[in-house]
Amino acid sequence: MTTRLWLSGLMLLAAGTVRADFEANLRAAAALCKEQKHEQAIDSYAKLGQARSDPEERYEAICAAATCARLHLHSETRALDLCQRIGAQPYVKACRATVYQWATSPSQVVAEFRDEDFSTWPESLAAIGYAVRGSAYFNLKNGSEAARDFLRAFQFAKSYAKWSALQRLGDTYWKLLDDELLAEACYRKCISDFGGGWPGLQARVNLGELLLSQARHDAALQCLTGAPGVGGSWKAALLIGAAKVHIAAGHKPEAIAALKQALDTAGLHASQKKECESLLAGLK
Secondary structure, eight states: OHHHHHHHHHHHHHHHHHHHHHHHHHHHHHHHHHTTOHHHHHHHHHHHHHTOOSHHHHHHHHHHHHHHHHHHSOOHHHHHHHHGGGOSTTHHHHHHHHHGGGOSOHHHHHHHHTTOOGGGSOHHHHHHHHHHHHHHHHHTTOHHHHHHHHHHHHHHOOHHHHHHHHHHHHHHHHHTSOOHHHHHHHHHHHHHHTOSSHHHHHHHHHHHHHHHHTTOHHHHHHHHTOOTTOOHHHHHHHHHHHHHHHHHHTOHHHHHHHHHHHHTOTTOOHHHHHHHHHHHHHHO
């Protein structure tokens, strides 16, 4: 018994060492990508994945290679070709779905995954499938199907992906299904339960716009000013949203003050700067 326990412990230790080596190699490939050595990074990721027998580890490494090819080399075709190297389902399909987060053709995504039952996939992969197909349906203005998939993505996903799905569900109810009540409920739950980070902040920006469209000026301002400590482009977005509410409410001095504060915000995007200047010009 003692020998058996010793051997079992030795095997666990060996497995842990192998996993640690795998993770170290992933970090090394990621460093190459960060250094903009994208071809080397893709090659490192792909070789690492193909050397692994475990399909989850093959997926982890090769999907990183495909993502690098799609985002940094701007090649969807090459990224999708890399996915095939995983050689096991549903991991190949999940890798393709990951690439389709930046799909150039939503109709292609729907054609490939229309009948896919993502609930049979491991939960983390199912969340990706539902979110990607939901986005494709949203872009094709198929509200009912988009809402179904975003709801399922919310049920399967974790952390940022979970609340991003709920925020997108709110967008779907508002923009495609004309249900402002459910849209507001999604946005408010995302803000209250997730809080900081881009899904909660995007929900706050969108809810402010929704409330403004309903002429609920006080509620819109409460929403847009309810995230103290936020910086960068998100701070600018909230200030621009508040300025628009002040303009609609006839509060010219407050609108000008908010826009000037947005212009002074570090991390302001060029498009936000242009919008601020345009709004200020209209207030003169």
